[in-house]
Amino acid sequence: MDTFIQQLINGLTLGAVYAMVALGYTMVYGIIQLINFAHGEVVMIGAMVAFSVIGALVGADTGLSAPIIVLAGGVVAVPLCIAVACTMERVAYRPLRAAPRLAPLITAIGISIILQHLAMMLWSRNPLAFPQILDNRVFHFGAATVTSVQLAIWTVATLMMAALSILVYRTRLGIAMRATSQNPLVAGLMGIDINRVILATFALGAALAAIAGVMVGTYYGIAHYTMGSLLGLKAFCAAVLGGIGNIPGAMLGGLLLGLVEALGAGYIGDLTNNWFGSNYQDVFAFIVLILVLVFRPSGLLGERVADRT
Amino acid sequence: MTAALLELQRLEVSYGGIRAVKGIDLTVADGEMVCLIGANGAGKTSALKAIAGLLPVARDSVRFAGEPIGGRPAFELVRRGLALVPEGRGVFSQLSVDENLAMGAYSRRDRAGVRADHERVLALFPRLKERHRQLAGTLSGGEQQMLAIGRALLSKPRLLLLDEPSMGLAPRVVARIFEVIGEIARQGVTVLVVEQNARLALETCNKGYVMESGLITLFGDARALLGNDAVRKAYLGE
Numbered sequence: 168m169d170t171f172i173q174q175l176i177n178g179l180t181l182g183a184v185y186a187m188v189a190l191g192y193t194m195v196y197g198i199i200q201l202i203n204f205a206h207g208e209v210v211m212i213g214a215m216v217a218f219s220v221i222g223a224l225v226g227a228d229t230g231l232s233a234p235i236i237v238l239a240g241g242v243v244a245v246p247l248c249i250a251v252a253c254t255m256e257r258v259a260y261r262p263l264r265a266a267p268r269l270a271p272l273i274t275a276i277g278i279s280i281i282l283q284h285l286a287m288m289l290w291s292r293n294p295l296a297f298p299q300i301l302d303n304r305v306f307h308f309g310a311a312t313v314t315s316v317q318l319a320i321w322t323v324a325t326l327m328m329a330a331l332s333i334l335v336y337r338t339r340l341g342i343a344m345r346a347t348s349q350n351p352l353v354a355g356l357m358g359i360d361i362n363r364v365i366l367a368t369f370a371l372g373a374a375l376a377a378i379a380g381v382m383v384g385t386y387y388g389i390a391h392y393t394m395g396s397l398l399g400l401k402a403f404c405a406a407v408l409g410g411i412g413n414i415p416g417a418m419l420g421g422l423l424l425g426l427v428e429a430l431g432a433g434y435i436g437d438l439t440n441n442w443f444g445s446n447y448q449d450v451f452a453f454i455v456l457i458l459v460l461v462f463r464p465s466g467l468l469g470e471r472v473a474d475r476t
Numbered sequence: 477m478t479a480a481l482l483e484l485q486r487l488e489v490s491y492g493g494i495r496a497v498k499g500i501d502l503t504v505a506d507g508e509m510v511c512l513i514g515a516n517g518a519g520k521t522s523a524l525k526a527i528a529g530l531l532p533v534a535r536d537s538v539r540f541a542g543e544p545i546g547g548r549p550a551f552e553l554v555r556r557g558l559a560l561v562p563e564g565r566g567v568f569s570q571l572s573v574d575e576n577l578a579m580g581a582y583s584r585r586d587r588a589g590v591r592a593d594h595e596r597v598l599a600l601f602p603r604l605k606e607r608h609r610q611l612a613g614t615l616s617g618g619e620q621q622m623l624a625i626g627r628a629l630l631s632k633p634r635l636l637l638l639d640e641p642s643m644g645l646a647p648r649v650v651a652r653i654f655e656v657i658g659e660i661a662r663q664g665v666t667v668l669v670v671e672q673n674a675r676l677a678l679e680t681c682n683k684g685y686v687m688e689s690g691l692i693t694l695f696g697d698a699r700a701l702l703g704n705d706a707v708r709k710a711y712l713g714e
């Protein structure tokens with residue numbers, strides 16, 4: 168039972184991060200039907216930038232408190248990640264908008280490789296250790312524990328997702344995003360400049376990705392130029408699990424995937440008589456992906472209301 | 477003679493390698509209600525799409541309120557006062573009726589005016605008022621057409637373009653739609669409607685153009701066209 172609660176706590180943390188990243192995949196897919204495989208790299212850049220900012224502030228001995236320093240990392244990472252994502256949309260994806268779907272998809276993989284290697288050149292080919300500045304207070308529930316970093320991740324993720332929901336479902340920009348995703352041609356007839364709406368979508372996804380990057384960096388204490396690819400793929404699995412293109416689906420899919428992964432890693436040893444260990448953790452996301460694609464390709468929430476024409 | 481609000485001069489439209497419109501002249505004066513009739517594939521829809529900025533055309537071939545607008549993107553033309561109700565209605569089926577109407581007013585900044593017009597549209601179409609929170613995709617075809625027209629009105633257009641508003645609707649509903657279009661015109665909005673139902677279009681409008689394989693073959697007073705032998709034979713089934 169203690170393992171269960173502990174893995175539940177870990178899974179929720181992981182899931183919050185997956186959900187934030189999955190939202191970027193699903194929003195971009197919803198609006199231009201592109202799986203932006205370079206999205207994971209935006210997360211990585213967020214973590215790298217946060218690493219540099221936090222390192223610099225710690226090194227400068229500013230006397231700022233640890234949470235403020237981490238916050239500063241996020242404040243710098245968000246606009247930089249937005250700039251990266253908007254640049255890739257403008258330079259790489261927009262010219263290919265009318266091209267067959269395979270062309271932007273391959274381009275996305277190319278962008279992903281370019282960004283990884285740029286990051287390797289700018290930062291390091293080795294894993295970078297975050298300065299351990301947050302005093303990681305531990306709260307006990309029986310034998311299970313919750314750290315203050317985990318609590319912070321839950322809080323920030325919840326706030327961000329609530330803010331995103333309000334934006335998408337209540338504001339003029341949000342309605343325009345949903346209108347554009349349904350019918351870009353008619354959206355233009357409404358006076359919506361769809362290029363701007365698409366850029367805004369990339370920017371929103373990148374902002375969430377940047378914050379997710381800061382979270383992962385501070386949670387695991389490490390950043391590496393390849394960290395975005397596996398994380399990105401898993402978040403993509405989460406988006407498919409929830410129903411690609413569906414915003415609440417990405418949130419649900421992310422959380423579920425985090426739980427599946429944590430519980431799977433926690434119990435796989437017991438269940439297989441230690442044939443498999445928790446190092447098989449990464450397998451679960453892809454098992455989930457395959458199961459969803461076979462049994463429910465539209466995802467959990469991906470069912471569309473029948474349209475009358 | 478009042479000034480021309482919309483003027484087409486030798487408008488040519490190519491579409492997927494086919495010259496769908498082969499150089500037409502057409503004028504809609506301020507306050508007029510004009511229809512463009514013709515058989516399927518005559519190029520009516522292509523002409524309308526070109527006016528609304530959905531198909532590329534030469535700059536000077538379309539003039540709106542005196543200015544050349546050919547080839548400008550659709551979203552810009554809406555701000556100038558040109559609204560198109562597309563063929564097949566094009567409502568956002570996953571958005572509510574209210575949200576669809578809000579999108580119609582996307583380019584406007586006068587919040588109070590938008591709210592008043594929103595109420596006016598709901599009053600014009602009581603069916604929409606009953607269903608204002610429903611998803612547009614759950615409406616009947618006629619209700620969707622009303623929503624598409626109401627949505628276009630919310631942009632406060634000077635010129636309303638309608639593409640086949642009768643398509644796929646029951647005769648009773650079609651009659652109601654044309655009643656409303658007439659009402660809109662009487663309230664001062666200039667209207668250009670493309671329609672296959674030639675009789676209804678000519679009975680509602682004051683001027684008509686007949687299009688045949690990419691060219692205008694006849695135009696004039698709608699009543700005169702209703703009495704024209706060629707029109708009666710080809711389009712009114714007499």
